[in-house]
Amino acid sequence: MKRKIISIVSIILVAVGVLLFATSNFFSTPQQIDDKILQETDLPNSSKNDLWWLSSGGSVYLDGDLIQTLQGEIATSSHWRLLYAKNNPTDTDTGYHPQNIFRLVTREKLQDSQQEVYFRIIKDNLSSSTNRNASNGVFLFNRYQDSQNLYYTGVRVDGAVVIKKKTNGTYYTMIETPFSDELAYDRLRNPNLLPKNVWMGLRSEIQTMANGVVSIKLYTDQENSGVWVLVAEVEDNGQVYGGEVISKAGSGGIRTDFMDVEFKDYTIDSL
Numbered sequence: 188m189k190r191k192i193i194s195i196v197s198i199i200l201v202a203v204g205v206l207l208f209a210t211s212n213f214f215s216t217p218q219q220i221d222d223k224i225l226q227e228t229d230l231p232n233s234s235k236n237d238l239w240w241l242s243s244g245g246s247v248y249l250d251g252d253l254i255q256t257l258q259g260e261i262a263t264s265s266h267w268r269l270l271y272a273k274n275n276p277t278d279t280d281t282g283y284h285p286q287n288i289f290r291l292v293t294r295e296k297l298q299d300s301q302q303e304v305y306f307r308i309i310k311d312n313l314s315s316s317t318n319r320n321a322s323n324g325v326f327l328f329n330r331y332q333d334s335q336n337l338y339y340t341g342v343r344v345d346g347a348v349v350i351k352k353k354t355n356g357t358y359y360t361m362i363e364t365p366f367s368d369e370l371a372y373d374r375l376r377n378p379n380l381l382p383k384n385v386w387m388g389l390r391s392e393i394q395t396m397a398n399g400v401v402s403i404k405l406y407t408d409q410e411n412s413g414v415w416v417l418v419a420e421v422e423d424n425g426q427v428y429g430g431e432v433i434s435k436a437g438s439g440g441i442r443t444d445f446m447d448v449e450f451k452d453y454t455i456d457s458l
Contacts, residue, residue, distance in 0.1 A: 245285030254450040256286040292440035299458040309447040321345035323444035330437035340391040340405040345372035346380040354429035361421040386411040
């Protein structure tokens with residue numbers, strides 16, 4: 188009986204060994220994982236990725252068409268935890284959630300362009316910061332000159348779609364339209380009306396027309412079906428919304444606030 192048990196155990200161990208060997212190529216090594224993590228830097232030229240610059244958020248995971256913010260709390264001893272705890276403890280929960288202020292910028296600059304991305308919200312980070320409010324959401328950068336001068340297009344946690352212009356650090360709401368009115372936004376009871384764990388698409392188009400007016404359009408694909416619906420459009424003639432239009436080529440990119448998010452299928456193309 189003892190000999191039989193030993194034989195059976197030996198067979199099981201051999202089988203497990205074969206299985207592990209056969210599947211080992213499907214698992215990333217630590218080095219492969221490190222190569223897919225882009226660290227935040229102060230300047231675009233310091234980025235180690237040819238396509239992306241992470242200007243805020245600590246680090247981001249890039250794997251083919253998948254983009255992922257930091258998920259959950261980072262380690263107490265983490266470089267980014269310590270740095271954010273020192274420089275912006277309020278918005279990042281004493282540094283444990285750098286992803287609360289996630290800003291990912293393309294290194295390519297375009298003038299007239301179309302951007303698309305699908306996003307899935309995994310979790311809200313219900314920070315006590317007063318900056319966690321109804322204006323938060325998931326947004327695309329358009330003609331990003333720097334963090335103080337750009338156009339925003341996206342969806343807010345209060346169930347609105349919005350197109351904004353930021354000029355010399357001041358925001359100007361160009362259009363804001365209800366997107367979801369099933370529930371009333373409440374910072375404590377209903378802090379995010381956007382769905383969780385559901386893929387949803389954002390598309391923006393920005394173009395300077397022959398008369399110099401900048402046309403901006405925002406589309407959504409709520410059902411992840413490939414069907415895009417125009418939900419907001421506006422024109423900037425340079426006489427309102429902070430004055431002069433942003434006419435120069437600029438970067439695209441992604442912004443999220445106080446949440447853990449995944450993205451897929453990001454594209455940006457000239458129009």
